[in-house]
Amino acid sequence: MTAPGRFNERLSLVDAWEWLDACPDVMGCEPSPLQQSFGRVLSAQLTFPADRPDRDLAIGDGYAVQAESTFGASSYNPLFLTIVPKGVALTAGCASICHAGETLPVGADAVLPLEAGEAAGAVLEVCDAVARGAGVGHKGQAARRDDVAVPAGCRLGVAQIALAASLGVTHLTVRRRPDVALVLAGPKPPAIEALGIALSALTARDGGSARFVRHHGDTARTLSCVGLTDLVLLVGRSGWGEDDDAEQAVAAAGGRIDHHGLAVTQGGSSGFGWLGGAPLLLMPGEPLAALVTYELLAGRLLRRLAGRPAVWPSPVRRFTLSRKIASPVGVSEFVPVICHGSSAEPLPLTPADGLTGYARADGFLVVPAGLEGYAPGALVDVIATFNDTISQDSA
Amino acid sequence: MTAPGRFNERLSLVDAWEWLDACPDVMGCEPSPLQQSFGRVLSAQLTFPADRPDRDLAIGDGYAVQAESTFGASSYNPLFLTIVPKGVALTAGCASICHAGETLPVGADAVLPLEAGEAAGAVLEVCDAVARGAGVGHKGQAARRDDVAVPAGCRLGVAQIALAASLGVTHLTVRRRPDVALVLAGPKPPAIEALGIALSALTARDGGSARFVRHHGDTARTLSCVGLTDLVLLVGRSGWGEDDDAEQAVAAAGGRIDHHGLAVTQGGSSGFGWLGGAPLLLMPGEPLAALVTYELLAGRLLRRLAGRPAVWPSPVRRFTLSRKIASPVGVSEFVPVICHGSSAEPLPLTPADGLTGYARADGFLVVPAGLEGYAPGALVDVIATFNDTISQDSA
Numbered sequence: 002m003t004a005p006g007r008f009n010e011r012l013s014l015v016d017a018w019e020w021l022d023a024c025p026d027v028m029g030c031e032p033s034p035l036q037q038s039f040g041r042v043l044s045a046q047l048t049f050p051a052d053r054p055d056r057d058l059a060i061g062d063g064y065a066v067q068a069e070s071t072f073g074a075s076s077y078n079p080l081f082l083t084i085v086p087k088g089v090a091l092t093a094g095c096a097s098i099c100h101a102g103e104t105l106p107v108g109a110d111a112v113l114p115l116e117a118g119e120a121a122g123a124v125l126e127v128c129d130a131v132a133r134g135a136g137v138g139h140k141g142q143a144a145r146r147d148d149v150a151v152p153a154g155c156r157l158g159v160a161q162i163a164l165a166a167s168l169g170v171t172h173l174t175v176r177r178r179p180d181v182a183l184v185l186a187g188p189k190p191p192a193i194e195a196l197g198i199a200l201s202a203l204t205a206r207d208g209g210s211a212r213f214v215r216h217h218g219d220t221a222r223t224l225s226c227v228g229l230t231d232l233v234l235l236v237g238r239s240g241w242g243e244d245d246d247a248e249q250a251v252a253a254a255g256g257r258i259d260h261h262g263l264a265v266t267q268g269g270s271s272g273f274g275w276l277g278g279a280p281l282l283l284m285p286g287e288p289l290a291a292l293v294t295y296e297l298l299a300g301r302l303l304r305r306l307a308g309r310p311a312v313w314p315s316p317v318r319r320f321t322l323s324r325k326i327a328s329p330v331g332v333s334e335f336v337p338v339i340c341h342g343s344s345a346e347p348l349p350l351t352p353a354d355g356l357t358g359y360a361r362a363d364g365f366l367v368v369p370a371g372l373e374g375y376a377p378g379a380l381v382d383v384i385a386t387f388n389d390t391i392s393q394d395s396a
Numbered sequence: 397m398t399a400p401g402r403f404n405e406r407l408s409l410v411d412a413w414e415w416l417d418a419c420p421d422v423m424g425c426e427p428s429p430l431q432q433s434f435g436r437v438l439s440a441q442l443t444f445p446a447d448r449p450d451r452d453l454a455i456g457d458g459y460a461v462q463a464e465s466t467f468g469a470s471s472y473n474p475l476f477l478t479i480v481p482k483g484v485a486l487t488a489g490c491a492s493i494c495h496a497g498e499t500l501p502v503g504a505d506a507v508l509p510l511e512a513g514e515a516a517g518a519v520l521e522v523c524d525a526v527a528r529g530a531g532v533g534h535k536g537q538a539a540r541r542d543d544v545a546v547p548a549g550c551r552l553g554v555a556q557i558a559l560a561a562s563l564g565v566t567h568l569t570v571r572r573r574p575d576v577a578l579v580l581a582g583p584k585p586p587a588i589e590a591l592g593i594a595l596s597a598l599t600a601r602d603g604g605s606a607r608f609v610r611h612h613g614d615t616a617r618t619l620s621c622v623g624l625t626d627l628v629l630l631v632g633r634s635g636w637g638e639d640d641d642a643e644q645a646v647a648a649a650g651g652r653i654d655h656h657g658l659a660v661t662q663g664g665s666s667g668f669g670w671l672g673g674a675p676l677l678l679m680p681g682e683p684l685a686a687l688v689t690y691e692l693l694a695g696r697l698l699r700r701l702a703g704r705p706a707v708w709p710s711p712v713r714r715f716t717l718s719r720k721i722a723s724p725v726g727v728s729e730f731v732p733v734i735c736h737g738s739s740a741e742p743l744p745l746t747p748a749d750g751l752t753g754y755a756r757a758d759g760f761l762v763v764p765a766g767l768e769g770y771a772p773g774a775l776v777d778v779i780a781t782f783n784d785t786i787s788q789d790s791a
Contacts, residue, residue: 036593053750060746062635062664100637102583102682102747138748151755159597159687164755166590167683188497195561198431202554240457242495269457287497288562292554316711351455352497353533355448360546360559 011262011269013370014297014333020259020273021302024280028231028306033175035166038157040208041175042308047151047165052141057105060138064118064125065091065099065109068133076128084123096125105137112136156309176308179209179231182279184223186216186247187237187286195356196236196288200295207300207314208307220250227254230279231306234299237286239270247283248272256281264370266334267350268294287352289359293335296386297367315364315386320345322381328374337362338383345383406657406664408765409692409728415654415668416697416706419675423626423701428570430561433552435603436570437703442546442560447536452500455533459491459513459520460504463528471523479518491520500532507531551704571703574604574626577674579618581611581642582632582681590751591631591683595690602695602709603702615645622649625674626701629694632681634665642678643667651676659765661729662745663689682747684754688730692762708779710759715740715778723769732757733778740778 012020030044059065066082070093074080082096091097091108099105099112110133117129144150150168151161157173165173181204185193201211209232216223220238227233238247239261248258256276261283263271267290272283280302284294305311320338323346328334338345340363348358364385368374375381407415425439454460461477465488469475477491486492486503494500494507505528512524539545545563546556552568560568576599580588596606604627611618615633622628633642634656643653651671656678658666662685667678675697679689700706715733718741723729733740735758742761743753759780763769770776 039597053752054748058748060748098637100635101680101685138746143744143749143752150752159594159601160751160755160757162597163590163594163683163687164751166593167587167751169586191564192562195558198561199554199558202434202557206554240495242493285496288558290496292558349538351533353449353453353455354538356555356559356562357448357538357545360555362555 011264011332012260012273013264014367015370017260017263017271017273017298018301021280021298022305022311024302024306026306028177028179028308030174031177032172035162035171035173038162038173038175039159041157041173041178042208043151043153043155043157043161043173044176045174046149046153047168047170047173049144049146049148049150050168051146053144054138054140054142056140058138059099059101059103059105059112059136061112061114061136062100063098063112063114063136064096065106066096066111066113066127066131067091067093067109068111068131068135070094070096071111071113071127071130074127074130080127082118082125082127084120084125096127110134110137154308179303179306180229181209181211181303182214182227182230182233183211184214184216184220184227184233184235185237185286186220186223186235186250188288192286192288196286196291199288199292200234200236203292203295203300204303207303208309209303220246221253224250224254224256224276227276229277232299232303233276233279233281234284234295235281236284236291239272239283239285241270245270251276251281251283258283263294263298264332265293265297266328266332268297268335269332271298289350289352289354289356292356292359293350296365297333297335313384313386315384317382317384319380320383322347322375322377322379325377326368326374328368328372330373331370333370334368334374335365336368337365339363340383340385345381406659406727407655407668408659409762410765412655412658412666412668412693413696416675416693417700419697419701421701423572423574423703425569426572427567430557430566430568433557433568433570434554436552436568436573437603438546438548438550438552438556438568439571440569441544441548442563442565442568444539444541444543444545445563446541448539449533449535449537451535453533454494454496454498454500454507454531456507456509456531457495458493458507458509458531460486460494460501461491461506461508461522461526462486462488462504463506463526463530465489465491466506466508466522466525469522469525475522477513477520477522479515479520491522505529505532549703574698574701575624576604576606576698577609577622577625577628578606579609579611579615579622579628579630580632580681581615581618581630581645583683587681587683591681591686594683594687595629595631598687598690598695599698602698603704604698615641616648619645619649619651619671622671624672627694627698628671628674628676629679629690630676631679631686634667634678634680636665640665646671646676646678653678658689658693659727660688660692661723661727663692663730664727666693684745684747684749684751687751687754688745691760692728692730710780712777712779713759714775717742717770717772717774717776720772721763721769723763723767725768726765728765729763729769730760731763732760734758735778735780740776 111131119126204211258274261272364383506526514521599606653669656667759778
């Protein structure tokens with residue numbers, strides 16, 4: 002058992018990120034029905050099965066014509082065309098109504114916009130000329146057969162899913178969703194419920210699928226029930242007190258701990274190890290510290306395993322600090338802030354404040370270990386995570 | 397039946413927004429289990445049932461002490477305290493281990509940080525003094541009983557849900573999720589599948605719940621099966637061709653159309669009306685125009701009904717246009733763009749390009765009706781919607 006870590010023995014946040022970033026990516030891929038693929042990451046690129054459009058078509062509502070039949074027409078010199086039924090091959094002097102997206106009739110080479118003609122019975126008064134090809138979308142104009150429609154690695158949004166559906170695709174090959182085994186060894190109700198709900202929602206936000214492994218009092222036995230997984234989060238009992246058996250339990254279950262202790266104000270008892278080939282994180286059981294640890298550590302690894310950028314999933318924006326932040330040198334500190342206009346106000350964040358500050362915050366900043374904090378008026382980068390509602394991918 | 401709208405007879409986008417913004421908000425509220433409340437909008441504020449914290453507690457790991465017992469201690473002049481078991485009332489000269497979040501033992505008034513003491517058996521060597529109250533979180537410090545924990549109108553994220561769970565709350569009172577009746581009267585497969593998937597995903601993104609009302613060929617009869625709803629989207633058959641029976645069908649089903657025709661390049665056949673007391677939008681069946689219409693019209697109304705800001709749900713950022721955009725005066729135009737650095741490149745967007753440009757875009761801009769477009773180098777506001785993956789709230 003590692004001794005209670007002094008600051009200078011604890012892993013720095015930067016080294017912790019290096020450890021996380023070195024965890025191997027062994028995620029494969031799987032087929033996914035189109036409707037359930039929102040937010041997933043495409044593994045195999047999607048190509049166009051045919052030219053797009055696959056024929057010449059009208060790009061707006063109007064009248065299909067032979068352009069030459071309109072040459073010379075103006076509001077001072079209208080020309081008159083004969084309206085023929087849709088689907089009939091067009092000859093000189095004829096026109097037929099044609100809607101956006103419809104195939105041009107045989108013989109037509111332009112579409113006269115609706116507002117350039119005035120129909121009266123079977124006669125169309127044309128008061129403007131159109132050039133050959135005007136108003137026409139040409140075969141292959143948008144894409145050629147075998148062109149890439151959606152590249153591999155793309156995170157699928159509405160537009161990509163809709164495009165795939167319009168190509169007749171029903172399934173896509175996507176990166177497997179990382180399985181996250183959540184073992185809640187602490188704290189007591191109702192804090193444990195709060196943690197469970199929050200960690201499973203954050204896991205979903207970052208592209209993973211949380212699976213609770215029920216803790217039966219014996220942490221080692223619980224860990225032996227984890228089964229095949231991509232990431233183990235062992236929450237609680239990570240400290241150095243008499244009940245804190247997390248590190249020993251990992252060893253007893255056949256795993257190992259590489260580092261125990263983190264130079265971060267909240268989450269100092271975090272640990273980094275392995276269980277059954279999957280990375281395992283020891284996380285503190287105190288809800289606030291656990292959520293901070295998730296944001297600083299677990300989320301980063303999980304996003305990468307899910308095929309997303311490892312960096313913060315929310316926009317980072319620069320604000321002016323309204324009040325001083327004091328932070329001990331040698332530890333990184335997670336500071337929630339409330340933003341007003343271009344100014345960010347730091348909030349207290351201690352176990353005494355519980356999740357109160359966390360729930361009020363618009364975002365957070367991280368004071369690097371090398372700084373004593375920030376003076377009022379300092380420009381700081383705020384990660385606007387908290388009040389973003391969660392992006393829960395369809396499971 | 398309204399005549400095929402000329403540009404000057406069509407509703408402007410600004411007037412359309414005014415119509416949408418005037419639709420009454422008749423949404424009530426409903427109870428929602430906590431786990432299913434992510435992304436929902438809180439109707440009844442949540443208050444703290446008790447002071448928070450509800451007792452004095454340690455805010456970091458260390459030793460509970462009487463501060464006076466440490467006065468004068470330094471690394472040159474260490475003092476020695478007797479370590480007593482946890483839970484025992486503390487007297488002068490004694491200390492007990494105490495973890496973050498734990499209740500202070502009776503008699504203690506400060507927490508000596510772990511690194512300021514060195515335990516050897518039952519003796520604690522203290523090399524720093526602490527002031528009374530140091531390391532202690534006081535009862536009511538974060539919040540007083542009946543203080544607001546989460547205000548009404550807040551969209552619930554992980555932090556708010558976790559706070560509610562930590563207060564022992566299992567259900568919240570949230571705004572009812574708007575029911576959106578989707579009637580797909582056009583287009584043909586596979587375009588209709590693409591539209592269905594995309595419109596239900598966009599509806600979910602904007603806080604609504606899509607319900608497909610199967611179209612049996614007769615639009616009026618289909619509309620009479622819509623039932624109680626908050627918004628009807630009637631997609632397809634909205635134009636002025638021989639198959640375009642949407643407007644008549646609304647009347648036949650007992651509804652009415654206030655306006656038919658919109659001065660927007662894509663979606664000119666949109667219409668605005670009522671069915672069974674709920675607002676109804678006529679939308680074009682061509683997939684691209686339907687999605688543009690959703691983004692410009694339906695999404696705005698739906699977000700407001702869902703209790704969210706009606707404005708674009710994605711960040712708006714300023715970019716420099718890399719190429720000219722030409723747009724007819726009198727109509728608004730929706731232009732998808734690809735962004736590179738600070739520059740935005742407009743993409744073609746016609747039915748011939750189908751969803752190809754839409755799926756490649758990073759966002760879009762809207763050319764106001766009063767402009768002929770933009771010159772290269774113009775600063776434009778880009779709405780970064782498309783490649784945001786969807787935020788699907790748990791249903």
